[in-house]
Every structure is written in C-alpha cells, then in structure tokens.
Amino acid sequence: MLALKRLMNSQQRERRRRRRLQARDGSITSTSKRDDWLLCREDGKSLLCGKRLRDSVSNLPQDIWCHIHSLMPMQDSARSACVSHAFLDSWRHHPNLILNKKTLGLEQNACGKGDMARAFTSKVDQILKNHSHTATKILKLDMFDCHDFYISCLNNWLEIAITPGIEKLVLFLPSGYQEVYTFPCSRLFGQNGSSLRYLHLNYCTFRPTVGFGFLRSLTKLYLRNVRITGGELGCLLSNSLALQRLELRYCSEIICLKIPCVLERLSCLTVSACNALQIVESNAPNLSTFNFDGDIVQRSLRQPLQVKDLYMICPNESNLLCYAITKLPYVVSNIEDLRLSSISGERVNTPMPAAKFLHLKFLEIYLDGDLSPGYDYLSLVSFLDASPALETFIFRVDQDEMLFDSISGGALQMRKMPEHKHDSLKNVKILGFCSAKSMVELTCHILENATSLECITLDTIYDAEDEDFVGRCSETSAWRSGKCSPQTSEMMLESNKALIAIEGYIVRKVPSTVKLNVRGACSRCHTPELILS
Template identity: 70%
Template sequence: MGMLSLKRLMSTRQRERRRRRRHKVQVRNGSIPSMSKAKKDNSRPGKRFRDSWPNLPADIWCNIHSLMPMQDSARAACVSRAFLHSWKRHPNLILTKETLGLKQNACGKGDIARAFTSKVDQILKNHSGTGVKTLELDIFDCRDLDTCYLNNWLQIAITPGIENITLWLPLKYRESYTFPCSLLFGGNGSSIRHLHLTYCAFRPTIGIGCLRSLTNLYLHDVHITGEQLGCLLSNSFALKKLELIFCDEIICLKIPCMLERLSWLTVSYCRMLQMIESKAPNLSTIYFDGDLVQLSLGQSLQVKNLDMRCSNNTNFLCYAITKLPYIVPNLETLTLSSISERINTPVVAAKFLHLKYLEFFLDGDLSPGYDYLSLVSFLDASPVLETFILGVNQGYMEFDSIFGDASHMRQMSEHKHDSLKDVTIFGFCSAKSMVELTCHILENATSLECITLDSVFDANDKDDMGRCSVTSARKTGECSRLTNQMIMEANRGLMAIERYIVGKVPSTVKLDVRGPCSWCHTLEL
C-alpha cells in the first residue's frame, strides 16, 4: 500500500515536469501564447501539484509510511515533506546491516561497524522519541561500540507505547554489558509484548513488575539468576512463551501458578540447571535440550507436546519409558534424542494413553548388538499411536548384520498396534534387529498406510528426505556427506530391504525406499 502511493506521487511529479517542459517549448515556438498574454486562471503548476496529493489525514500517511520496508521509508522521507514528518516518529525501527544497506562484500568489518554506528546514531538522534512500536537493533558486528552509544539509543527508543524490543549484541558484551532495567520502569515497560535479549546481563528486580503486557520472553546467553527471573515472571501475567538458551546462572527454574496463559517453554543448554518446577496450569509444549534435570510439573495434565534431547545422559530411552508416563501422562506428541544407549528398552506397565506421534533420534554411541526390536516397548505403551519415526546416525553403528545370520527371525505376534498408520526409518541398516523391527510392524500394524525406509540419515534433511539426484535440477552440495563405510552400509541396507522386507509389505501399504545420492554419495578411492 505504501509503495503504491509513493509510486503514484513520483509519477504525478514526472508528468507535471514533462507538461511544463512541453509548455515552454510551445511558448518559444509561438504555438501558444505565453503566460503573460494568456488569460489568467487557477491552473498554476504549483497548485495543480498540490492538488494531486490524495487528501488524506496525517495519521493515514503515517500508517502508509510505517508499512514500508526500512530503506523505502528513508527514501520516501527524502522526497516527501509529509513522509519526512512521519519519519521522525516512525514506529518500526529495524536497524540491521541489511535494512541500512550495508553489504559485507563492499567494505571491511571495521568500515561496516563505523558506518552502522553513524547511521543508527543519526536516525535515533533525529527521531522524536514518540510513536516507537518496534526496536530491533543488531550490533553483532560492532565489537568496539562504546556502550554509551547503546544506552543513548535505548533511552531514545524505549518510550511509552513500545511493544517489541530485540537486541543482538556482540559476544564480548556478555561479560561487560548490563541491560538498563531502569528503562522498563513506569509507563515505558507497560506496553512491551515481546522482549528478546542476547549476550548481556539482565538483572530485573521486584520493582520491574510493570511488564504486564509481556507475552514473549526470549533470553539467549544472558546472565540472569533464577531469583531474578522469578522477579520478572511473578508479574508477567500475560506471558505465553518463555525461551531460555545458554542461561548458565539459572540453577532452579520456578514458574509460578499465576502464569495462566503460558503455553510454551523452551530450555536449552542452561548448563547449571538442576530442576524445572512449573505450576503454570496451561503449559502445553515443552522443548528441552541439555543434561537431564529433575522435572516437577505440578499441573502437567495440559502438557501435550514434549521434545527432549539429552546430550550427556546414557540410556535416556529407558528413563523416558519408565518416568515420563507419570510426569506427563497426557502427551500427544513425543520427540526423544539420545546419544548413548547401552541397554535395551524395557517392557513397562505404564502407558502413554493419548500419544499419537512418536519420534526417536539415536544420534550417538549405541552398544554393539543394540536391539532395535526392543523399541516395540514404546509401541506397546502407546495404544493410540499413529505416527512412528526412527532416525539412526550411521556414523556410530556396530551390530550383527542379517547377512551373517538370517535364521531364527524373532516374531512378537502377541503385540498389536491397531492405530499405527505412518512409519519412517532414517538410517535403515542391515542390522538383524532393525529388519526384525520393520517386519514386526508390517505384520502387526493392521491400519498401516505408509512405510518409508531411508538408508541415509540426514538430520538436516529429515523432513523431506531430499537428494539432489532426485530433484528436478542438480544442486551441488545439498546432500550430507557420508564416509565410504556409511555409503557401503547404506547400500547393504537397501539390499536387506529388497531381500527381507519388500515381500512382506501388504498390498494396502505404500512402501517408499530411499538410498544414497547417485551424485554426492559415491565411494572415494
């Protein structure tokens, strides 16, 4: 909308200039009388130009201006007095290298930092300080920026009415810069809905309890203690989403019961964390990545989605099947990632009675001879399971191959999985127990509609299993790199599928088999 109005304005000016040039030529040629001889009227060029503007209130022009990208807004302010006025109270200050037109290949990092500092300083000093809704400030490359500049910029932009604050700081600021919490006191903080801070210290106190509109809080590599975070959370009644990444000072994360709107919690790589205690009654999604901690979810009945990736814990699948049915009994989707499984998954009495989607990633060290068929325990514990995904990193495989001994294939006919419809296995190999698991599913999942077997595990491409050799155009470097050993095992996995599985696929089930890329995954001599 904004750019269309601007183009119309520029087109009007260009037409007016052409008309005036034609008029002068005609006067000199004598084809029409000059203005001094012509009958006077009210069609003066200046008046016509002023009348060419749409007769809109100033607030409408400000709204048009606010909808433009940052660079277009600045350009419009250079050619329009109305836009120049609205530029001084522009609501969306998105100040990054990209929005300011600073290209890395055009000058060195030092030049970019100086140009960035100069432009941002000029923009904010010329801003009226009113009407700001969004401040996004990315100074990641300005490693030597004087913090006085930063504090001045924040003081100008953080005013009553601001809703979104995003601050990307250089890594070195993590130890030396403390976000000025005093700017959030009073009316300045009451309208903030989104607060995103990285690489700094953030020390809220009891007096900061004015963030009553805060719905999203994102802290990445921020120095903040559990008590200080509690001061902030205790009065953030509107909070819906909380994300904590690399916040190493937090030992115990306590989420109070008054956060009735909180539905999403992300806790990732908070290395000193020992416990998560949540009393939020409507928390429905939890994403956790790091060392296993004590979970105390007092009102966990609403937790429907759980994604846990434990990077330093052995036998995490054993923990998950024995503990999680009691901690989060109403799960509907569960994603688990383990780096070390030394024992097989046990059979348990506990059930995930509502679980419909189950995803495993075994992305690390498995004991030689790990029994993939033992994962049937999870299928048995999930009576309404519809989707099952298993990913196994081929770089850590040690197993007994089915080509060594295909006799005595185990069967577990007493285990039925009547709701299972869709199964996918990434990193399918020739391990005998993996072939047994696949055959078991084909024989006992009575509602199965589709099974996908991919002999390559690519964690970055697990959603669409793309291979550049099967796309419409070759894209060099799209496929993950595999060692010679991984390529050979992937091909053995395809042979195992052809020999032992294809013949057991019911006619009602669609089988999709994927293998190595014919361009990227070739053996190196």
C-alpha cells in the first residue's frame, strides 16, 4: 500500500509541475478549471478536489494498475484486492507469488497437521486458479509443514505457474517426499523453461533425461535432498549454458559428478553431504569457488581445478590437515583463499610440504573433535612454509577435553626454526589459544619469523558465535542473547592458564611494530582470575 500511495503522490506532484510550466509559458487554463481550483481553496473540505482525484485514479489503465501491484509486496497486493474490483483484477495479475503458511495467514498452533494441509491446499488452489491467465514470474511454494497434501494438486499448481515468462521457481516439500514425489520435468520443456533463471528444489525426485529441454537462461540451480543421479544431472547441466552457481546438498544418488566444459559461466560449486559421491570432475574453465562438505575418497578430485577459493569440511575423515598439505597443492594450484575444518580429529602431526600454494593469501584452519594426545601445534608451520604469499592466518581450536600438558612456569627451552621465514604474513588470529607448550612455540615462532607481521590476536576462549570478533556479549548482533556462550569450569581454568602463559612467554617477544590483542573470559559474564591489560 505504501508503494501505491507513493505513486499517487508522485502523480499529483507531476500534474502540479505541469500546470506551473503552462502558466509560466503564458498558457491559461480554462475558466471552469480555474474556478474548480478556487472552489477547492475556499472549501476546507475540498470535496471537488477529492472527487476529481478519485476519478483520475479510477480512470488509470488496467496495465498501469497491474504494474503498480507488481511492485507491491504480495500480501499488500492481496489486501488491496478487498477494496475494489479494479484492485481485485490487478491482484489476479500479480506476477510474484510467495506462498507459505506465514503469507497465507496460517498459524501452526491454530490447527493440526491435517487441518494445516487442508487450509494450505484450499488457499493455494484458489490463488493459482485465479492466476491461471497470468504470466507468473516468481513462484515460491513452501509446503514443508503440510504432510498430508494431495500430490495431484501440486502437479496442477505447477502446470498453472510454469508458463513462458517464469523466472524463479522454489519448491519446498515436506521431508521424506523425495521417495513419493517426482517433479514433472516435462513442464520445463520448450518455451516454458526458456525464461527460467533460478531453480531450487527440496525433497523430491528429479529425473531429467537426454531429451530434457534447453534451459538457456538458468543461472542458479539448488538441489537439496533431491533424488537425482550423476548422469541425469549431466543431462541437465549440458543444457544450462548460462549456469553460474550450482549447489548440491544431500543428493545421495550422485556417485560421479562431472561438470562439462560448456559451463563457461559457472563460478561457484557447492557439494555438501552427498554421501555416495566418489568422483568430482570439473572442466568448467572459470570455476573460482568450490565448497566441499563430505568424505575424502581416493579419487574425490580427479584432476586439477582452477579454483581460487576452497572450503573443505570432512565430518567422517580424520587427518584432514595431512591430506590438505600433501594433496591439495597439486589439485588446486591457483588457490588464494583456503578454509579447512577438521572435525573428526587429527591423529598425526602435519608433515612438511612437498609442494607449495604459491598464490595462497588467506588460510583458515578449524580444529574440533579428538586430537591425539600431545598433538604438535608447531607442525602447522608446514602450512606457513607452503604458502610464501600468505598474508592472513586464522587458527580456531575448539576442544572439549584438554589432551596436553600445560606449559610450566620458569625458563623453558623453546624449539626454534630460524630457517622458516614468512615474509608476507601480516595478520594472525588464534582463537582458542591454550597453554600447551607447542601452542606457545607456534606463537613465538610466528613472532620471530613473520617479518611483516602487523597484528596478532590471542583469544583464550573459543566462541563459535563470535566469529566476527565483535564481542561475545555484543547485543548488536541479532542472533546474540546478550550473554556469552556457557563455559565449563575446566575451560575457565584453562583460559586462566593460557593468560599466564601469554604473559610469561609471549608478551616479551612481541616486536614494537606488532599490535598484540589478548582476550580472556568476558568480565561481564565470567570472573577470570587474571586479565592482561
């Protein structure tokens, strides 16, 4: 409604501007119009002006009203349909349909599952039938909470909505429906699919075949919990030459993923939790970002990828860091941004590199889960040695159990590696800094051998919700509750030990040109025994 008011106000301003220009040019309005204007000024109620305004609004062409409604949010456009028949006709031409229980006014606590499904089906059926003669541009159909709807109704709705001109289609079905519902690929044949730019399917079966239509406009494809084989996906990809972004999550039937060379515009590929996947082959010449979440197998990356940004998380594989340092330099030789999440533990220390990441500038390593007792954090110097152009190093450690001996006070013989220089390194963050001897050695090594270092941050408590380093209790972040994440007494004790280690072994090694940031437990939510100034 605000958009409608703004348009009407702009039209009034434009008419006043034209009258002023006419008067300036010497043109005189008719006596009747001048009298009408005087009458409006003299009559406080401005009845005549109001009537003329209503008449001018009601006389707007239908295509203007349709355009106005297309700019309004769907709910506002639907509400305005209750005002007049003109608005009702415009609402029935609204091109953007976002249909979920919120936009339809359905509350979960107001009806049971069966009632929810019936109410949802009835409303969607009525809306789409009233839009059957309209070219829909956007259809977002979220049926995640409706477990008892009739599949035949869904096919009828897609037949109404998927017509020439549709640009965006989002379909969220209830969990488990990939076993019972097959998306009608035939609806995308010919002109129906030629305008589609965005396709997002969730919980269904999708079976494109060799004769699948030519999706020449498709730029973004998201498949989540979708039953589709690697061959069927290949049929789809080979006919989607404009594709820029591909995301596959929980697609359990894909064994071999092949990205054809015809996808010259593909820049981002995300593969997550596709448990049967064994091979990834990419011939896309401009693929720059690859996000991989899954198991490492012998041939998971068959040939070198020309990616610059790589994120890897392998929930069922230990020793991810060992794999990364020995294999990835050959697989992603042009990498510039590398993020590794090892959540199944590291059983061995990181070996020295056989090859280098010559272009790597940003490295982030996250360790979670079981580490072998006495894991040598100093072995991470291997990554610094393998990355001569590295500028930023972020190391996150989240341990539930302390599997190391804390460094003791007094003099300590530190291991030194003077031949290992890191001339490009400027910024270092260690989040979850502990009092392990090898952690202290790693920090001291960086301070002594990173000749361009500008800032180093040591945080003795790892807080996953404070990844942007804005403050654990920051209430400026929408997701924060106003309090720190809870910490066990063991974690608080270790934080105190880490602060003592920083004061005893690290502070004196910080060059005058380097800024040192140290964070302990939050004084607002915890009371640490020691806080460095």
